[in-house]
Amino acid sequence: MSGVLTPGRKKIEKLDRLSELSAKRDDERGVSLWQEAFRRLRRNPAAVVGAVILLAFLLVAIVGPFLVPHDPVAQTWRGEVSDARAHYPGPRAENWFGVDHLGRDEFSRIVVGARQTLLVGVVSTLIGLVVGAIIGGTAGAAAGLGGRVGRWIDNALMRVVDMLLALPSLLLAVSIAALLGPSLITVMIAVGAVSVPVFARLLRGSMIAQSNTDYVLASTSLGVKRGRIALTHILPNSLAPVIVQATLTLATAIIEAAALSFLGLGNQDSSIPEWGVMLADAQRYLDAAPRLAILPAVGIIVTALGFTLLGEAMREALDPKLRK
Structure with missing residues (x-):
């Protein structure tokens, strides 16, 4: 009879059900926080646009200086430039972006300038990240350890951070740069110092939030020392918002x-x-050659937009409260 299942057929259907359950378990297998965040980033149009902008910027900054058609420092077309007649040759076959006020190829300078801009941004951010992580990590670990000494260390470090936060960021950067003297290294230090209190506060708050989780309680109940818990468990799990x-x-x-x-x-x-620097030099020639200011300004705006889009998308992917 067709409605009656033979033992052999029952066994085959049972194996099929087991295979389906196994496949379902594989599909539902847990992934790490970063893997899940990467999946969300791939589906986020803003993250894709930001990543494309940053990849193009990195490609120009790293590879571009080796491929520029002219020496960015050589004043090859100085004879064609006239300050008296406000004549600065514009875009043409040999100079895609024209020449500047000293007869230098503007396209080559824009491409090579991307590397200097990237260097300033990365180094200054690393300075703020490292110093801020040291201060915030020490304060967060001290607050998590508790006790009189821990609270004193936390309060002392945070009062210093509060004083830095009380000052306007640009005013603080200008003050540091004025004290150290104008140079590229001074700019890196000044900009990095501005971001120190932000990283310190963020890491401290993240570590304090992590110190109240179940895995910290489990590690404490097993007799693991608080210092080891702070360094090997709390700190690594607190770095996502800092990144x-x-x-x-x-x-x-x-x-x-x-x-x-x-x-x-x-x-x-x-x-x-x-x-x-190119933007600062171009302000004297805005009437005669506005492109000398527009080109570096557009480069700064587009690059900052790329970092902002990718950063906001990462924050949304890693923060459960902001996930869509």
Whole structure:
């Protein structure tokens, strides 16, 4: 009879059900936080646009200087430039972006200047990240350890951070740059110092939040020392928001570095291409050749936009409260 299942057929259907359950378990297998965040980033249009912009910027900054058609420092077309007649040759076959006020190829300077801008942004962000992580990590570990000494260390470090946060960021950067003297290294230190309190506060808060989780309680009940818990468990699990903030800070660092260079506190050697310095030099020629200011300004804006889009998308992918 067709409605009656033979023992052999029952066994086959049972094996089929087991295979389906096994496949379902494989599909539902848990993934790490970063793997899950990467999946969300791939489906986020803003993250894709930001990543494409950053990849293009990195490609130009790293490979571009080796492929530029002209020496960015050589004043090859100086004879064609006239300050008296406000004549600065524009885009043409041999100069895609024209020449600047000293007869240098503007396209080559824009491409080579991307590397200097990237260097300033990355180094200044690393300075703020490392120093801020040391301060915030120490304060977070001390607060998590508890006790009189731990609270004292936490309060002392956070009061220093509060004083830095009380000052406007640009004013603090200008003050540091003015004290150290104008140079590219000064810009990196000044911009990095501005981001120190942000990283310190963020890491401390994240570590304190992690110290109240179940795995910390389990480790404590097993007799693991609090210092080891802070370094091997709490700190690694607290770095996700700090990494996201570093991506956002890169955009701010590029803009602030350009602002300091515009104010004359950056590299004093204007022959070395850097977008902020180029923007500062171009202000005297806005009427005759506005492209000299527009080109580096567009580069700064687009690069900062790329970092911001990717950073916001990463924050949304890693923060459960902001996930869509």
